[in-house]
Amino acid sequence: MRTRGFPLTPVTAALGCLLVTVAAVGGEPAAAPPAPRAVTLTSAGAPVLADARTPFSMLAVTAPADRPGGPGAGTYRVRARERGSGHWSPWTVVEGGEPWWAGPSDAVEVRASAGRGELPRGVRLDLVDPGPDPAPVAAAPEPAAYAVASGAGSRPRIVPRARWGASEGPGEAAVYGRDVKAVFVHHTAQSNDYDCSDSPAVVRGLQALHQRVNGWKDLGYNYVVDKCGTVFEGRAGGSGRPVTGAHTLGFNADTLGVAVIGRYTEVEAPPEATAAVARLAAWALGRYGHGPSGTVELIASVGNGRFGAGERVTVERVSGHRDVFATECPGDALYRQLPAVRAQASDPFSDLFGGR
Template identity: 45%
Template structure:
């Protein structure tokens, strides 16, 4: 994920598609509000359990939305539309927000219009059942013609906010249909009976009682080799309060994980680690409800205190197919460092957490964390045309596969240290 922290530079005069200025205090959203009706609308979907988050969609239609209203505060936002991801290529999206506590408006920020995190073509539209598993009706329906593609900018973490302004300038293709600003409230987290953590263990040979094996790939994804690093403690989805009702019910698996791609979430860097689950819930809501993905894109996330969190559902020890590195989601795992590490230095504890989860995940397939592997691109949108082979380090940065600054100019140079430490943990 990338959100540029730089101040917006001036651009040549262009046709302004939409300007939205949200009013600060409003009545509740009418239950029947619809996009395009001149009032805000909640995104379609079944409401989650108590404590779950929400996404409120304010349509940018008719050239100008005079009074967007929301009954909810929000902590993350983005701009979405109907159609392919490149529909806004060459255009710009600028946003500013009002702090719900101080009432102060931020400066303008430019959102990334061509998302670099994401699934390869078709990978997140329907569940691929594991060996012996049946495809559910919900999974089959998700691939049907009644579900046109949705796309969105990279999201921006704003913190508690109650006002927003948006300026959208279309690219050469013109404005895409269904243009909207989407405001994410991460909620307080859904309480569930599931285990809140998977405990650290010196080795993994069988699935633990806290993490039962569901139907998975034929080899189970657990080829414990001679260089298996100890598993770090992992905060489960129940631990960070995931609303499981919003994701696809089935899981998609890939081949054995041979590479870990390191990302940063481009959210606040200075945060209390107790707030990390809130950030994860907001990203999850946006990936599913705004982008239309089956689940959060990352396989794991790590906060500034080094705590490792389970990302995409399906089993931390299984090769779950993610949506993190366009073109190279197959046979890989995505690990996101929570924060923005363009100029801010990544904390030592965060680096330790990334090294630990990379060492363990790669060790499950006996992949040398200090080694290299050859992978085949699944998308022309990556640095390599679809079908082209490319060599990657087993622990690589997002920018190695896609034209992006992610994981940031301060984190990326730390990757050699991460490889060395991960290999040490593997006993190499």
């Protein structure tokens, strides 16, 4: 897996927006990320593209303000050129720092709105090649189903890290809490147009961005769910254990972060995805004696711009990222679905658990 960072130099545009054209160039895959390469910048007109040999499938545009802990995100319009066919995708609006799944591509255009006619200083385009899917790994036997708290279900099927091709390089040991008090639901804020067969590659791309752009030791989420309802094990440390992730600043300990792949600001998450989230929440909370309905008091471990360190916050057992952080995540549409997710997870006669 390779991540390449391209520093973009601020320039002034006559038309009020900036067109940045970047062509991916490279030879054989390297063990370490290649050094940053130059990019072609134009203010208008046809893009100048280099012949690309190293494709990418995911990208993120970031300025210092977009990076974790920054004061806010910029908005960019992007499109990518499909590798092989040469067809350009439609323009898509992305928030700074958010991943965008383009599929196998060899060039990308970025338009940055610039109120003063120039790019913010330090804007960077990160292109990720998630690499091929791993060789088939023999599936581990599913743990025997066991009873948990009233209304909770048995362990859902979870794709382990080895089967989606997680990077398992040396790193810090996992950090554990003592409980799973709440589940925070996120969306990855990328395109919903991905094929579910690409989901393992999408998860590898998310891990690469979290590690190499955000500077985290691993994927931030504890679990990732695709639109077809497949659940992927996220941060290393053991599925079912209270692994402390990096998903909800100030509230990572004793909680789980579950991200649904896609952008659900206007479009609802598919029922397969919400059912998977409900099943996962019922199981994860139930293991520690908690039902998925009701509320819990959490204490902010650090200040996050919305709550100060040590502040006590009461949230639903299954909450959205926005409930404790200044963000629109998990999107307006998915956030409106959370009461139904809680109800579904709490119903012992739900189809999730075999029906009536």
